[in-house]
Amino acid sequence: MIDPDADLVRSAGAGDQRAAEALVRRHLPKMVGVARRMLSDSAEAEDVAQEVFLRVWREAPRWKPGQAKFETWMHRVALNLCYDRLRRRREKTDPDAGIAVADTRPLASDEWLARQRAAKVHMALAALPERQRAAIALVHFDEMSNIAAAEILEISVEALESLLARGRRALKAALADVAQDLRGGAEGGS
Amino acid sequence: MTKKEESMDRERFANLLDAYGADFRRWPAQMRAEAAVFAAQDAEAAALVAEAHRFDAVLDSARDDNPVSHDLAARILAGAPRAQRPAFDRRALLALAACAVFGVVIGYGGGMLAPAPAEDDSYFSMAFEAPSAFEDEG
16 A cells, blocks of 8 residues: 655654645645534634644654554544543533534625535534534545545444435435525526 | 345445435445445335435535634644753863863862972961960060
């Protein structure tokens, strides 16, 4: 297995700042992206990304290419940090903490509608079981291959497909009105 | 036979569509070409793809492309490992060695020039004389 990050990780671990910058450029947006999808909170997602990289810097000097690609390992760390935060949220009493809510500020109507739709999708995603949400975040939003996503979640491809299908079906049911709006908008605009 | 090796039929197509959505680029690599051909030849499959497209658009309305905050990358890089600098560079080490050699030479040479210690130790015993012994002299 060829790990495209192996050289960068080795160099960054030895103190090469350019290699560290390249790793950050390559992976920071993905880490923030998956954490945003999991947590529905940008500030918390950035905290998670920062924590992932703290672990990267700690592991890089002794990283040995082995069973998992470095990127796979990073995603696992990010998801585990997200699961921890979600568990802590559940332990608190406020069930809506951190979940995006519909914006009520006055905006141009198109922009307002788009934000409302986005907020509804975020809320529906947040209501999914964590593993289904993670599968959709990796495959739909991060456009990872089924094999890479299954590796990150440490499950078979068949199990991944099951998570994806159940998650998408639940979202479809929860977002039927958004789909209707979009369809109406598209037909009205044509 | 595993699922991956099954040939495409409407049920298998619908199951994959449920999981991966309408964009065949998200499908398992070995199924993409076959799926595209199947959708082109089967009207019911094509209708399912159109419906899945609409749902993908719903999901994409939550695609968050906001850039990460400006200083996040800088904060992260501030914690990156730094190359270990040697405690002394070579020139400092040479200077230290030269100082040590100079010190040894001066110390040894000084010792050679110093007067030989007195053989009698009367000044030792004087140090312990009673003060009265000195008063008598005054």
